[in-house]
Amino acid sequence: xxxxxxxxxxxxxxxxxxxxxxxxxxxxxxxxxxxxxxxxxxxxxxxxxxxxxxxxxxxxxxxxxxxxxxxxxxxxxxxxxxxxxxxxxxxxxxxxxxxxxxxxxxxxxxxxxxxxxxxxxxxxxxxxxxxxxxxxxxxxxxxxxxxxxxxx
Amino acid sequence: xxxxxxxxxxxxxxxxxxxxxxxxxxxxxxxxxxxxxxxxxxxxxxxxxxxxxxxxxxxxxxxxxxxxxxxxxxxxxxxxxxxxxxxxxxxxxxxxxxxxxxxxxxxxxxxxxxxxxxxxxxxxxxxxxxx
Numbered sequence: 001x002x003x004x005x006x007x008x009x010x011x012x013x014x015x016x017x018x019x020x021x022x023x024x025x026x027x028x029x030x031x032x033x034x035x036x037x038x039x040x041x042x043x044x045x046x047x048x049x050x051x052x053x054x055x056x057x058x059x060x061x062x063x064x065x066x067x068x069x070x071x072x073x074x075x076x077x078x079x080x081x082x083x084x085x086x087x088x089x090x091x092x093x094x095x096x097x098x099x100x101x102x103x104x105x106x107x108x109x110x111x112x113x114x115x116x117x118x119x120x121x122x123x124x125x126x127x128x129x130x131x132x133x134x135x136x137x138x139x140x141x142x143x144x145x146x147x148x149x150x151x152x
Numbered sequence: 153x154x155x156x157x158x159x160x161x162x163x164x165x166x167x168x169x170x171x172x173x174x175x176x177x178x179x180x181x182x183x184x185x186x187x188x189x190x191x192x193x194x195x196x197x198x199x200x201x202x203x204x205x206x207x208x209x210x211x212x213x214x215x216x217x218x219x220x221x222x223x224x225x226x227x228x229x230x231x232x233x234x235x236x237x238x239x240x241x242x243x244x245x246x247x248x249x250x251x252x253x254x255x256x257x258x259x260x261x262x263x264x265x266x267x268x269x270x271x272x273x274x275x276x277x278x279x280x281x282x283x
Contacts, residue, residue, distance in 0.1 A: 047184035057185045063192075067200040067207075067214045070185070074204065077181055078174060095161050103213075130171040133161075137211050137222075137229055140168060141160040 053077035071131075072113035078127030089122065092129050095140070099132050107132075178208050221245060224263050226256040242267055 009018055045054045053076075060073035100107050110132075116125045133140060163171075182205050189198040207214045210223045222232035224245065240248050246261035 045184065047187060048180050049184045053181065054184055054188070057188050061185070061189060061194070061197045063194045063196065065194075065197040065200060067203055070197055070200040070204055071214050074178065074181055074185065078177075081177060081181065082170075082174065091163055091167060095163065098161055126170075127174055130167065130174060134171060134175060134211055135207065135213050139160045140163040140171075142163065142165050142168065 049077070050080040052080040056080075068110060069113055072110055072115075075114040075116070075128040075131055076124060078131075079121055079124040082127060083123055089126070092126055095133050095138065096129050098138055099129065099136060102136055102138075103132075175208065179205065182208075225259045227260070 008014055043051055045051055047054070056076045057073055060076060061070065065073070103110070111128070114124070114128050115121070116128050182201055186198065186201045189201060204214055212219045212222060212229075218236055219229055219232050221227050221235050221240070221242065222229045224242075227235070235245065235248075242264060246257050246264055249260060250257040
């Protein structure tokens with residue numbers, strides 16, 4: 001009885017290559033696969049949110065948190081949920097100006113609650129502005145579309 | 153309907169896609185937040201998180217009750233305040249708009265017929281021992 005293996009694997013002069021292939025698969029590939037699964041799992045809670053967002057919820061909410069504080073805490077979590085955001089922030093400045101005009105001093109209070117700082121946490125700031133643009137029903141238009149309409 | 157284009161804030165397609173992605177993520181985040189508050193038996197933040205869910209869905213400013221009518225189809229935020237000031241409520245808005253010959257009345261009547269109301273049939277006090 002024999003096992004049908006390709007001749008190249010069994011041949012003595014190829015044994016170093018066969019050994020190297022084994023080493024790569026079991027020494028690097030398998031640990032990497034298991035590691036990715038293990039650490040990837042640990043990154044998220046069972047609710048499917050980032051563990052750091054959940055920690056922010058845990059710390060940010062107290063027994064008498066009102067809706068503004070809850071909104072601000074939700075805003076904080078986007079820093080970890082969407083860390084890869086674009087760096088184009090000029091358009092956001094205009095949007096923030098509009099929000100500031102509509103909400104007045106309340107916007108500054110909300111920003112303090114969410115600990116939004118324009119220098120640090122650019123991801124958090126971006127998400128918070130976009131969130132309030134939605135809540136205030138600010139009319140946003142695609143910039144390319146708008147330019148097109150203006151030129152008509 | 154004419155739109156005053158100068159009031160529109162320009163936003164790139166990328167940022168608009170980002171905004172809608174973000175909003176689609178909020179239900180997951182809010183339910184996680186809700187799990188935390190309910191497990192601690194905290195009423196105020198629990199209610200806040202539940203309300204916020206609806207505020208996000210309706211795109212209304214959290215905590216501003218003068219915007220109640222802006223949940224109805226076609227009603228703008230500014231209109232909601234005006235209508236509430238002239239004593240229009242959810243119950244009579246469809247009639248009021250119909251009498252003005254407003255074309256939105258049909259849709260609004262449909263939405264109002266689905267308006268939720270809570271009926272408490274029984275309440276009891278559950279004591280809790282805090283050690």
